[in-house]
Amino acid sequence: MKFRRAVVLIFALSFVMNGAAYANVLRAAIFDFSFDDTSLQAQMSGLSAGDLSRLKHLNAQLRTLLTESGRYQPVDMAPVEAEARTSNLDACGGCAITMARKVGAQVAVTGLVQKVSNLILNINLTITDVATGQVLAAQSVDIRGDTDESWTRGLNFLFFEMKRHQEAQAAQ
Numbered sequence: 001m002k003f004r005r006a007v008v009l010i011f012a013l014s015f016v017m018n019g020a021a022y023a024n025v026l027r028a029a030i031f032d033f034s035f036d037d038t039s040l041q042a043q044m045s046g047l048s049a050g051d052l053s054r055l056k057h058l059n060a061q062l063r064t065l066l067t068e069s070g071r072y073q074p075v076d077m078a079p080v081e082a083e084a085r086t087s088n089l090d091a092c093g094g095c096a097i098t099m100a101r102k103v104g105a106q107v108a109v110t111g112l113v114q115k116v117s118n119l120i121l122n123i124n125l126t127i128t129d130v131a132t133g134q135v136l137a138a139q140s141v142d143i144r145g146d147t148d149e150s151w152t153r154g155l156n157f158l159f160f161e162m163k164r165h166q167e168a169q170a171a172q
Contacts, residue, residue, distance in 0.1 A: 025070065025072065026071060027073050028109050029080075030062060031077070031108065031111070032085075033111040034110075054146075057151070058155055061152060065156070066109065079102060084096075096110050106131070107128060115146065125138070139158050139161055141154050141155075
């Protein structure tokens with residue numbers, strides 16, 4: 001009898017704790033990363049297939065990290081997908097917020113990969129409150145090497161540093 005009560009109590013507590021952990025889930029408009037390649041290689045021969053492949057992987061990785069964090073729930077971006085692809089989200093005067101609002105998101109997640117050369121790259125990520133326009137989180141990381149591994153590790157580092165910073169702010 002005591003065992004049954006303990007099992008019921010554990011189940012109830014885990015349900016309550018999981019509910020509390022997900023009580024603050026934000027609907028997120030997760031935009032694909034923009035890519036700014038100013039390298040000599042790109043100027044001579046255009047964007048490389050490797051970089052385009054890495055960018056596609058980075059977009060999927062970001063969606064996975066955000067979803068698995070339990071803090072963000074991606075929204076369907078189909079209604080604004082074409083507009084987002086043709087917009088410069090970093091210099092459009094808030095168009096990402098407008099598009100995020102159209103798809104019912106609470107936050108807009110935008111990113112930029114800057115490639116200076118095959119050795120020097122930078123990944124930037126910003127999370128903005130759709131209602132207020134306030135930047136909730138922004139992080140940047142420099143990576144060395146234009147490889148699948150460096151891009152993946154760079155985004156992992158950036159995301160976990162951003163998460164650590166947000167948790168530290170929440171604790172204050």
